[in-house]
Amino acid sequence: MSGTFVGMPAFPKAAHEAVGNTTLRGNLRHATHTIRAKRANAVAEVSDWAELREAGKRIKDHTLRHLDRYLEQVEESVVAAGGVVHWAADADEANRIVTHLVKMTGESEVVKVKSMATQEIGLNEALEAEGIHAYETDLAELIVQLGKDRPSHILVPAIHRNRGEIRDIFAREMGEWGRPAPEGLTDTPAELAEAARLHLREKFLRAKVGISGANFIVADTGTLVVVESEGNGRMCLTLPETLISVVGIEKIVPTWRDLEVFLQTLPRSSTAERMNPYTSTWTGTTDGDGPSTFHLVLLDNGRTDTLADEVGRQALRCIRCSACLNVCPVYERAGGHAYGSVYPGPIGAILSPQLRGTQSEIDASLPYASSLCGACYEVCPVAIDIPEVLVHLRERVVEGGPVTREGNRVVLKPAKGHATERAAMRAARWALGRPGALRTGQRLASRTRRLHPRALPGPGKAWSGTRDLPAVPAEPFRDWWQRTRGGKDGGQ
Amino acid sequence: MNSRERILGRVRRALADVPGDEASYERAVARDYLREHGERTVEQTVDLLAENLADYRAIVHRCTADDLAATVAGILSARGTRTVLVPPGLDPGWLAAVEGAERVADRAESTPHELDGVDSVVTGCAVAIAETGTIVLDGGPDQGRRRVTLVPDHHICVVRVPEQVVSSVPQALERLDPVRPLTWISGPSATSDIELDRVEGVHGPRTLEVVLVGEV
């Protein structure tokens, strides 16, 4: 998988650096705590949260277990509605397809609405290499792009920047990209948003090509759904003549009715709102309204390999709400960049090593970037048992075994003695050496426990939720810990 | 082998463990959740809509059908609107009392730049959801194509109560046609990207005014 952050240090080193940055820590702490409390209120408003969560889980599981059938159905419905469907086995192929489609229009710039999939494949860089400028239009993505930075949160990618830093970036960089920031720009959020509005509007109004992802694809109708706040999504989906949507194959739901579950759970889990300001749905093309050409690029890029793992495949249920990031004590201290991928936090710790494999140091260390406190599982609107998958992946790193890479079954060697094991070891020590961090997670987990029938997921099942500190919970991990205690890294 | 066949082949191999006789979609998906939250009279549902719209900073007006023209005219003049965009199938009566604002039609050949110069837009809606304070547009004749409610900075949306109001998201989806391009709107455009402070208005209309018209 391309689009990884090349040369990224393994999790513990990157996390260590992040913890030393007090501005970053302060920004993160403020942000995650604010949104955590708001989310709990938004969830408490609906009495049937547990049932919605269960339904969401089952819809996604069912779809994944019959994904071949639903992929064919998506293709059929989208084509019937006037769209064109492309299939991309990996990042390079997706980038080639999109670049070709843009070139066919004769345009040299595109507007983009925030999409994890296009970040994952490194689309902007691929387009740039072919002389096509891709403008990010989500406010946070704009901050990241102008700041020549990387996103650090799924939902609030510039969560690591405070208003003063954002003002400086706008004042310095906007002129380079188009309309400069107004004279005398201050750091009030309203003024900063106004500057972004003016800067981007000229791009929206002249754009001929829009690029998006999608939160959902409905198989029986061929409808795509984009959930957003600012209206930049509506601009990108509506004003251009050509729309290209790059969507992971796990985003499918079988029927229109299924949206009744996710349009209730997603906004409350992500922005802690009853409903996000704007949701757009479109089915192919509509005469006289919106783009006249619509392309859907269905992206694999490691998803089918993830699907082949009976324990790990549940990660594909993820609807990218980011609730698990906001409750994670490790994320709160390490920040998003330490995870070395576009998917940070607990979901990143289980998704990146599956999409990319565990051969690199960073990917081998990610399953250890957790204290297994279970708070992520508690808040997840599709009930992904993240601790269970983490333990499963740790076992794979340490003991090796059969995995699927690019569609082929291969047998991984145990990591013992390798650089990857040392990286994993340091990550474990980093996460477990912070009892304060763990207690926060525990308290939160118990606060929301009443919402869920089960005490703790996966590895937590064995031990009681009343303990203050998590013990090292699962057999394979303990084996590993004992074998390596006092090893060359001096772990304890 | 092309990528379509490659991906489908990988999916099928990945799912070798899934038994052929697994429960059907209908059986596999438990729908034990509620169709709506709580019991309300029609009046209470409309009140809840008004409350939730206002909670997300839409400006809410309520009037009878007889007062609609005066209400719309009042909103436009208070705003100082000089040009107002009118979808092709909007009931002309809604704008009958408007004075001093020029009516602009959205023609297929108008450019987004031209729409950018228009002050306000008046539309109807397809359905409104009380529990979430959401209005849904489906591009019907009284709503126009999607861009008319996107580019101008001021959107006035008329909701006929109680006919167009449902309680919940599940009830709204039942009423909507997936083939039509839909826009779900809950308050004006907003962002929380700067230190999670909610700021109204980035790219969509920064002012959303909803007129609930009817005898309720």
Ligand code: SF4
């Ligand atoms: S894993 Fe669950 S909580 Fe985390 S982003 Fe995905 S859906 Fe949300």
